[in-house]
Amino acid sequence: MVEDSSGKDEVEQKELFASGHRGCAGCGEMNGVRQVLAAAGPNTIVANATGCLEVATTSWPETSWEVPWIHAAFENAAAVASGIDAALTQMKKRQGINLFAFAGDGGTFDIGFQAISGMLERQQKVIFVVYDNEAYMNTGIQRCSSTPYGASTTTCPSGTCSVGEQHAKKPMAMIVAAHGIKYTATATIGYHADLKRKVKRACELEGPCFLHVLAPCPTGWRHDSADTIALSRLAVDTGMFILWELEGHNLKDIKLSRKPKERKPVIEYLKAQGRFRHLMNRPDEQAKIQKQIDEQCAQFGF
Amino acid sequence: MTKITLGLVARTPGASKRNKTGGWRTLRPVIDETKCKKCWLCVIYCPDSAMKKGKKSSMPDYDYCKGCGICAKECPSKCITMVEEAR
Amino acid sequence: MMQIMRGNEATALAAKLCRPNVIPAYPITPSTMFPERISEYVADGELDAYFLLAESEHSAMSAAIGASATGARVCTATASQGLALMHEMLFIAAGMRLPIVMAVGNRALSAPINIWCDHQDSISERDAGWIHFYAENNQECIDFMIMAFKVGEDKRVYLPALVGLDAFVLTHTMEPVDVPEQEKVDRFLPNYEPHCILDPKNPMTIGALGTPEYYMETRYALQKALMDSSAVIDEAFLQFGEAFGRTYQRVASYKTADAETVIISMGSMTGTARVAVDRMRAAGKKVGLIKISVLRPFPHKELKAAIGNAKTVAVAERAISLGYGGPIYAELAGHFVNDAKRPFLTSFVLGLGGRDILPEHFEEIVAKSEKALAAGKMEEMPGWPGLNREVL
Numbered sequence: 001m002v003e004d005s006s007g008k009d010e011v012e013q014k015e016l017f018a019s020g021h022r023g024c025a026g027c028g029e030m031n032g033v034r035q036v037l038a039a040a041g042p043n044t045i046v047a048n049a050t051g052c053l054e055v056a057t058t059s060w061p062e063t064s065w066e067v068p069w070i071h072a073a074f075e076n077a078a079a080v081a082s083g084i085d086a087a088l089t090q091m092k093k094r095q096g097i098n099l100f101a102f103a104g105d106g107g108t109f110d111i112g113f114q115a116i117s118g119m120l121e122r123q124q125k126v127i128f129v130v131y132d133n134e135a136y137m138n139t140g141i142q143r144c145s146s147t148p149y150g151a152s153t154t155t156c157p158s159g160t161c162s163v164g165e166q167h168a169k170k171p172m173a174m175i176v177a178a179h180g181i182k183y184t185a186t187a188t189i190g191y192h193a194d195l196k197r198k199v200k201r202a203c204e205l206e207g208p209c210f211l212h213v214l215a216p217c218p219t220g221w222r223h224d225s226a227d228t229i230a231l232s233r234l235a236v237d238t239g240m241f242i243l244w245e246l247e248g249h250n251l252k253d254i255k256l257s258r259k260p261k262e263r264k265p266v267i268e269y270l271k272a273q274g275r276f277r278h279l280m281n282r283p284d285e286q287a288k289i290q291k292q293i294d295e296q297c298a299q300f301g302f
Numbered sequence: 303m304t305k306i307t308l309g310l311v312a313r314t315p316g317a318s319k320r321n322k323t324g325g326w327r328t329l330r331p332v333i334d335e336t337k338c339k340k341c342w343l344c345v346i347y348c349p350d351s352a353m354k355k356g357k358k359s360s361m362p363d364y365d366y367c368k369g370c371g372i373c374a375k376e377c378p379s380k381c382i383t384m385v386e387e388a389r
Numbered sequence: 390m391m392q393i394m395r396g397n398e399a400t401a402l403a404a405k406l407c408r409p410n411v412i413p414a415y416p417i418t419p420s421t422m423f424p425e426r427i428s429e430y431v432a433d434g435e436l437d438a439y440f441l442l443a444e445s446e447h448s449a450m451s452a453a454i455g456a457s458a459t460g461a462r463v464c465t466a467t468a469s470q471g472l473a474l475m476h477e478m479l480f481i482a483a484g485m486r487l488p489i490v491m492a493v494g495n496r497a498l499s500a501p502i503n504i505w506c507d508h509q510d511s512i513s514e515r516d517a518g519w520i521h522f523y524a525e526n527n528q529e530c531i532d533f534m535i536m537a538f539k540v541g542e543d544k545r546v547y548l549p550a551l552v553g554l555d556a557f558v559l560t561h562t563m564e565p566v567d568v569p570e571q572e573k574v575d576r577f578l579p580n581y582e583p584h585c586i587l588d589p590k591n592p593m594t595i596g597a598l599g600t601p602e603y604y605m606e607t608r609y610a611l612q613k614a615l616m617d618s619s620a621v622i623d624e625a626f627l628q629f630g631e632a633f634g635r636t637y638q639r640v641a642s643y644k645t646a647d648a649e650t651v652i653i654s655m656g657s658m659t660g661t662a663r664v665a666v667d668r669m670r671a672a673g674k675k676v677g678l679i680k681i682s683v684l685r686p687f688p689h690k691e692l693k694a695a696i697g698n699a700k701t702v703a704v705a706e707r708a709i710s711l712g713y714g715g716p717i718y719a720e721l722a723g724h725f726v727n728d729a730k731r732p733f734l735t736s737f738v739l740g741l742g743g744r745d746i747l748p749e750h751f752e753e754i755v756a757k758s759e760k761a762l763a764a765g766k767m768e769e770m771p772g773w774p775g776l777n778r779e780v781l
Binding site for chain 3: 303304306308309310312313315319
């Protein structure tokens, strides 16, 4: 029996994401969803792509969702959400409802790409949130265009002739921003106040909005389940993941959300995860990654 | 077993609560009430909605806590200890 | 009121009359005129609907699902490759029991790419759980679209429904059509009352994971609803007759009473078959014609009743299940296989990829069927009337 009262004067908000789901212990995505829903509130509808989040939270009749929720297929969260936006608008029920599309990086960067572009171009009032754990986790850790250079996955494993993922991470949020939409932002679960502010901003602006949320995965990244939140901050503090936001379409208006006073060397991030373990005896590859990150951060002025 | 609904729509929000994931854990978080500053970071960061705001301190919901250890790691007051689950 | 119109215009007009809330669409030959006409209605204020121009057919059906789950009445149109692209979403729409209505401009499937008429596109989706209507003419295009909303949204049914209309032969050909009056359609078609809805005031989870414990029963329930919808369709056809003066049947018979050989047909080629039957009757042959207007649920009882005591049944189809033969033939044969008394069944594939169907083809079908009956089997299974063997 848990006592249900708070010493703080915060308004006690009903939990919109129930316990009992089958996410791994320490799952970054599950925590991300809790944070996003807490910021959005109960006047929310979610269209969810196939993936860990969908599968682990809706094994019928068990559902963790305490907001209206629909899952149709893998590549079309944005298209399903477009239909919901259309129906709500036409039936004059749109006012005040936060309409989200949730997807993993698979359902966003790769198979979900077309539907997202279409939704953004049509300027539908949808807030697309990608919970990015940098691989197709639900099917067992296969590479995605979101997988960072040098990471080992089951379809780009490290080996005697392979450094793991060969390609740089697709700049998804920048591609989205180029569409010219209401609001594009990157965020991560470990900087919760920043994430909350960005979710609330998206809800104010209605859409189209896009939130790229980095969500570490203990199972796929091979780190201790306790480190999920800390690792998401380390990604930002090393410059591996940059927190920024943009309202409107003028790329010159991109605002950096967090500039680390002194960027930590990327090796601290890499050595904390089993998916980069094969790089530990490869100082050449470590230097390559550091250089890539230095260039990436230079573009943002740090 | 539950009777199926039309289109297998799950009409009871939060029905996952019947699945007590507390049985998963090998470690359990223990709160030192005297040190807890009620910052509620552990409540924010729990992936399982398994840390609740109590009158004196945060309170783990042991029915669902999977023992991931995020709360203990993130607590700025270092008042959460992960102890081995009793047999 | 009588108007001259193309099949596409008929389906678009039917859509307008049924007052849909959301129409997501993507153009494809031969159905392109449907979204074009809808966009004109909306632009001129004649139709109060949200017209969503999706960036692909897969997204169009996905948006249709999202809209329908939000409680909107939804319809769309597509054909051929577009329908094939929607494949997974068709199963999903049916599995979620969302009564989306779709006009399908029946067109051949690639490869080779071909924009002309056959039934391969919707026949290839017959397993998906949708109700299938097939129009013989443009009057049926408008009437079956209205029926599709009525039946699909019925609380005993809750299933999506498609209306097939032959590419170019119907979609682009002008015919006189008696346009139902708006007030009558409003009376015939009540408001859509969904069984589930995305509404923050009453949160539901739609599209959950169906584990092995529950999936099979959910499938069983869908199958039962689809099979039982035949009674709802019959009821609705009668009501339609009372309201609009045209009474349809899921299976219609022409000169079958004393027929020795009957032809089974579907779609616009039925008109040509009717001409052929009249010719053969004039020449003394006891031939009859059966038209399938609703293929799903499969009307086996009605087909058997229409076949009656005919000795030979020739199934003529505009599609082929590659690696097997005629799909409708196979489905019909499956219903006769255990009967002590059963007709001799023959199978013919014709009119693929827009190959023109002529009365002579039906005469060939009857002749070959009679020959097969005598010989105890068909020379070639299926037969291919109209095939140009010189270019093989």
